[in-house]
Amino acid sequence: MxxxxxxxxxxxxxxxxxxxxxxxxxxxxxxxxxxxxxxxxxxxxxxxxxxxxxxxxxxxxxxxxxxxxxxxxxxxxxxxxxxxxxxxxxxxxxxxxxxxxxxxxxxxxxxxxxxxxxTRAHVDAIAGTGAILLDTRKTIPGLRRLEKYATRMGGAQNHRMGLWDAAMIKDNHVAVAGGVAAAVDRAVAAGIARIIVEVDRIDQIAPALAAGATHLLLDNMPPAMLREAVGIVDGRVPTEASGGVRLDTIRAIAESGVTYISVGRLTQSxxxxxxxxxxxxx
Incomplete structure (x- = not known):
């Protein structure tokens, strides 16, 4: 060996x-x-x-x-x-x-x-939909590299390895920054190339894209809302479904047309x- x-x-x-x-x-x-x-x-x-x-x-x-x-x-x-x-x-x-x-x-x-x-069970559940399974940063401290290696062995792709390799603007960032557009504007001004923006409402999509988001994380949206969001984005940036994804719901989520689905339980549970x-x- x-x-x-x-x-x-x-x-x-x-x-x-x-x-x-x-x-x-x-x-x-x-x-x-x-x-x-x-x-x-x-x-x-x-x-x-x-x-x-x-x-x-x-x-x-x-x-x-x-x-x-x-x-x-x-x-x-x-x-x-x-x-x-x-x-x-x-x-x-x-x-x-x-x-x-x-x-x-x-x-x-x-x-x-x-x-x-x-991980393989989730990959098999979305086979043929075109959606790609991602892991998250919900890992045991000190074991992230190993756990993300294991998700790759199961057929997933790695999402961010840490806080350093892409900006991810989440609800708390938005709240402190004063809105989606303001938060994205600041990330763009800082020269960050990859800017992932979490949105949990349809009306947040347009300002996020206009400000320069390069990836949208569609948080806790049901499949019908995901389909609507994917239609609005219309391929301009990758879309990612996240939040509360389970093995029995992941297929319907994948069939909404999202690019990615991230699942914290792969490493957390x-x-x-x-x-x-x-x-x-x-």
């Missing part, structure tokens, strides 16, 4: 910090007391439910950090959709190291695969995937 690389993310620091959190000052006192230093275990990581896989290279990094000679064989790839019972990775290494790294490796793969799986690691004597 190749080393995990991700722009803006340091896998070595992540693995080290996670293991340090789990091991503390004393280390894995259970494995040290119970398992002979020379003992070896072979095992298989598998999934107990149908999932979209994400995070396997990071799981290997946990095991390899504690046993550089471990043999890890990935049996599937990140982004692959697999059935319940599918083996994901074979592992053969020093038993103490494998058992110490087990929980950190599983936590990571379970969390990221859960996000990827929920995804349940962990049911994945285990079963060891047996090598």
């Amino acid at each position: 190749t080393r995990f690389t991700l722009d803006g993310f340091d896998p070595d620091a992540f693995v080290a910090a996670t293991l340090a959190e789990d091991c503390g000052q004393a280390g894995d006192i259970t494995s040290a007391a119970v398992i002979p230093a020379e003992a070896r275990f072979a095992g298989v990581m598998d999934t107990r439910e149908a999932i979209v896989v994400a995070g396997l290279p990071l799981a290997e990094a946990f095991f390899r950090t504690l046993d550089p000679e471990v043999r890890c064989t990935a049996l599937v790839a990140d982004g692959e959709k697999v059935r319940a019972g599918t083996p994901l990775m074979r592992i053969d290494g020093l038993a103490r190291a494998m058992l110490t790294a087990e929980r950190s490796a599983l936590n990571t793969v379970q969390h990221l695969s859960g996000i990827a799986t929920l 995804a349940p962990a995937a049911d994945i285990g690691l079963d060891f047996a004597l090598a």
